[in-house]
Amino acid sequence: MSELSRPVSGVEGPARDDELSLIFMCCHPALDINARVPLTLRSVCGLTTSAIATVFLVPEATMAQRLVRAKRKIRDARIPFRIPPKDALPARLHDVLRVVYLVYTEGHRVSQGPELVRADLCEQAIRLARVLHELLPDEPEATGLLALLLLTDARRPGRVDDQGHIVLLADQDRSRWNRAQIEAGSALVEAALAQRKPGTYQLQAAIAALHSTAPSSHETDWREIAAVYGELIRHEPSPVVEANRAVAVAMAEGPAAGLVILDTLRANPQMDRWPQLHMARADLLERLDRRRDAAEAYRLALQLEPPEVEREFIARRLRGITR
Amino acid sequence: MRYLCLVYPTEEFGPTAEQARAFLGFRASAQQAGVYLDAGRLQPADTATTLRDHAGEYVLTDGPFAEIKEQLGGYVVLDCADLDEAVAWVAKLPGVRDGAVEIRPLMELRA
Numbered sequence: 001m002s003e004l005s006r007p008v009s010g011v012e013g014p015a016r017d018d019e020l021s022l023i024f025m026c027c028h029p030a031l032d033i034n035a036r037v038p039l040t041l042r043s044v045c046g047l048t049t050s051a052i053a054t055v056f057l058v059p060e061a062t063m064a065q066r067l068v069r070a071k072r073k074i075r076d077a078r079i080p081f082r083i084p085p086k087d088a089l090p091a092r093l094h095d096v097l098r099v100v101y102l103v104y105t106e107g108h109r110v111s112q113g114p115e116l117v118r119a120d121l122c123e124q125a126i127r128l129a130r131v132l133h134e135l136l137p138d139e140p141e142a143t144g145l146l147a148l149l150l151l152t153d154a155r156r157p158g159r160v161d162d163q164g165h166i167v168l169l170a171d172q173d174r175s176r177w178n179r180a181q182i183e184a185g186s187a188l189v190e191a192a193l194a195q196r197k198p199g200t201y202q203l204q205a206a207i208a209a210l211h212s213t214a215p216s217s218h219e220t221d222w223r224e225i226a227a228v229y230g231e232l233i234r235h236e237p238s239p240v241v242e243a244n245r246a247v248a249v250a251m252a253e254g255p256a257a258g259l260v261i262l263d264t265l266r267a268n269p270q271m272d273r274w275p276q277l278h279m280a281r282a283d284l285l286e287r288l289d290r291r292r293d294a295a296e297a298y299r300l301a302l303q304l305e306p307p308e309v310e311r312e313f314i315a316r317r318l319r320g321i322t323r
Numbered sequence: 324m325r326y327l328c329l330v331y332p333t334e335e336f337g338p339t340a341e342q343a344r345a346f347l348g349f350r351a352s353a354q355q356a357g358v359y360l361d362a363g364r365l366q367p368a369d370t371a372t373t374l375r376d377h378a379g380e381y382v383l384t385d386g387p388f389a390e391i392k393e394q395l396g397g398y399v400v401l402d403c404a405d406l407d408e409a410v411a412w413v414a415k416l417p418g419v420r421d422g423a424v425e426i427r428p429l430m431e432l433r434a
Contacts, residue, residue: 028406077406
């Protein structure tokens with residue numbers, strides 16, 4: 001049995017049921033959404049309040065208050081410590097998977113905060129996803145989430161260079177990716193999809209698997225990735241997913257085809273204020289050799305105050321064009 | 324634990340004969356399950372009178388305490404093991420389609 005498919009920390013039976021009950025309690029939809037992730041980190045993962053406050057960029061006292069309020073509601077409104085009955089399970093599981101996903105993205109986000117704490121969040125999220133997958137093997141979305149986290153995490157060593165700069169997927173050193181973890185994740189997503197109950201995590205995992213198993217960016221099956229994004233939109237109709245599809249379409253059919261989709265998305269005011277949209281447009285414009293338009297798009301992205309690491313990335317690209 | 328469930332229908336709500344029958348059905352099953360304590364429908368908000376205490380002096384005004392679009396239409400008091408059980412019963416309550424129900428635990432008074 002490989003390291004990755006080994007049961008978690010040898011805990012079995014009633015202890016595992018208790019942990020699952022605790023997860024469902026901390027992720028209860030009657031709790032404030034902003035309290036569920038911190039409460040799960042505190043009560044299930046055992047992180048300190050001060051570490052959690054660091055992750056969420058709030059003062060420790062603020063986080064302590066949020067946790068106290070959530071615990072008081074659990075006690076006074078009597079939110080149960082229990083695995084939900086079968087008929088309520090799919091909906092409740094959805095809430096839990098979302099919290100676990102958010103724990104991971106908090107850790108994965110390239111932003112301020114001590115690296116050690118953030119790596120710990122990624123590990124905790126994977127551990128929780130594994131618990132959910134092992135206890136609820138007939139719920140393919142739980143398997144899908146575990147696969148997604150393993151596949152994303154496997155690429156973590158390639159995401160940032162030695163100076164702490166973001167490296168684009170196309171430019172990443174793929175030998176730094178964790179092969180064993182990619183294999184484990186790919187096998188899980190296949191097993192999940194075989195149950196023929198697709199969902200947002202399984203589809204995102206399928207996309208991650210296509211990226212992770214490709215030898216290079218230009219040898220990636222972009223047509224298939226664009227198709228899976230199309231399927232994902234049916235489960236999660238969001239302009240951000242559509243923007244990702246546009247990037248895949250650009251790789252499969254050429255930058256002009258992707259640009260048409262991205263430009264259409266600008267009609268949505270919220271999307272037009274999203275720096276990443278303009279970064280993606282700039283990249284396609286550059287590839288079409290429309291350098292003036294590309295520079296304009298990069299400047300627009302900068303005006304929208306993207307996170308520090310991205311600001312630095314855009315500035316570098318901008319220097320490259322205007323030189 | 325006792326939960327007071329405050330029902331806020333979105334618009335003028337019957338009761339039609341059919342809605343009344345549906346409520347009686349709900350009450351019968353909640354009683355049989357041993358969770359039903361009380362319920363009531365309120366007359367429309369324009370029948371309300373609000374009493375305010377100003378330093379020991381009572382002042383009466385016409386109308387509900389707060390003028391909001393959604394007015395309280397009724398209530399149900401349930402005795403349930405936990406919030407999930409209360410939610411499951413409230414979800415079966417007839418006449419709340421497109422409306423909302425606020426579920427509030429009652430404090431247990433200890434003598």
